[in-house]
Amino acid sequence: IGTALGDGPLKGRHVLVTSGPTHEPIDPVRYIANRSSGAQGAAIAAALRDLGARVTFVTGPASVPAPAGVEVVAVETARQMLEAVEAADPADAAIFAAAVADWHVTEARDQKIKKDARGLPTLGFAENPDILATVSQRETGRPGLVVGFAAETENVIEHATAKRERKGCDWILANDVSPETGIMGGTENKVHLVTAEGVEDWPRMDKHAVAARLAEKIAEALG
Numbered sequence: 001i002g003t004a005l006g007d008g009p010l011k012g013r014h015v016l017v018t019s020g021p022t023h024e025p026i027d028p029v030r031y032i033a034n035r036s037s038g039a040q041g042a043a044i045a046a047a048l049r050d051l052g053a054r055v056t057f058v059t060g061p062a063s064v065p066a067p068a069g070v071e072v073v074a075v076e077t078a079r080q081m082l083e084a085v086e087a088a089d090p091a092d093a094a095i096f097a098a099a100v101a102d103w104h105v106t107e108a109r110d111q112k113i114k115k116d117a118r119g120l121p122t123l124g125f126a127e128n129p130d131i132l133a134t135v136s137q138r139e140t141g142r143p144g145l146v147v148g149f150a151a152e153t154e155n156v157i158e159h160a161t162a163k164r165e166r167k168g169c170d171w172i173l174a175n176d177v178s179p180e181t182g183i184m185g186g187t188e189n190k191v192h193l194v195t196a197e198g199v200e201d202w203p204r205m206d207k208h209a210v211a212a213r214l215a216e217k218i219a220e221a222l223g
């Protein structure tokens with residue numbers, strides 16, 4: 001569609017997008033993370049930009065570049081991502097496409113852990129803050145439309161429906177990431193849009209097409 005920045009149905013709107021994985025350090029050379037290229041989040045940010053929105057793009061260490069024409073806030077950990085989201089300007093809509101690590105390593109080391117003849121290292125874990133739930137449940141400053149993702153490997157609709165209610169977001173884009181779909185790491189996505197009204201099954205399509213369709217829906221919802 002390629003409208004000039006600032007034109008289009010989302011002109012004057014501010015939209016926040018989270019994207020990419022987070023990296024949770026174990027020591028200076030090691031981390032735990034989710035598998036995520038950041039491609040779907042980047043495509044969503046670009047599609048919103050193309051409809052005229054001002055986009056704040058809070059991204060973990062993704063393997064695809066951030067789109068041009070958006071305000072990029074680069075973070076590493078889930079806790080930093082929450083901080084960046086809290087510091088962003090009030091948003092009309094927020095899309096949480098990041099694959100946030102659910103846990104961080106407690107007592108991450110300042111120095112590289114060395115192999116040790118005395119035994120294997122053990123790691124402690126603590127739960128990360130849930131950024132989507134935190135924003136969805138805000139009493140003031142909640143974006144008018146909050147959209148989450150649910151990457152599931154089984155019972156996709158059921159899990160996504162429960163997730164929407166538990167977190168308090170408006171929409172969930174649910175996708176089946178079980179290995180046999182070949183979705184993980186690919187250029188296509190197959191999603192179901194779960195809202196209070198029900199479930200829309202979208203055909204399997206290119207991630208850019210998913211992004212364009214979502215951006216259109218968001219523009220419609222914001223009116």
Ligand code: CTP
Binds near residue numbers: 131148
């Ligand atoms: N999410 C988030 N902060 C977290 C974990 C998840 O903002 N700490 C967001 C993701 O960006 C996504 C949605 O929540 O939009 C769902 O993530 P998912 O991992 O599917 O849900 P979880 O609640 O972490 O449940 P589980 O991994 O146990 O299925």
Ligand code: CA
Binds near residue numbers: 100101102
């Ligand atoms: Ca999770």
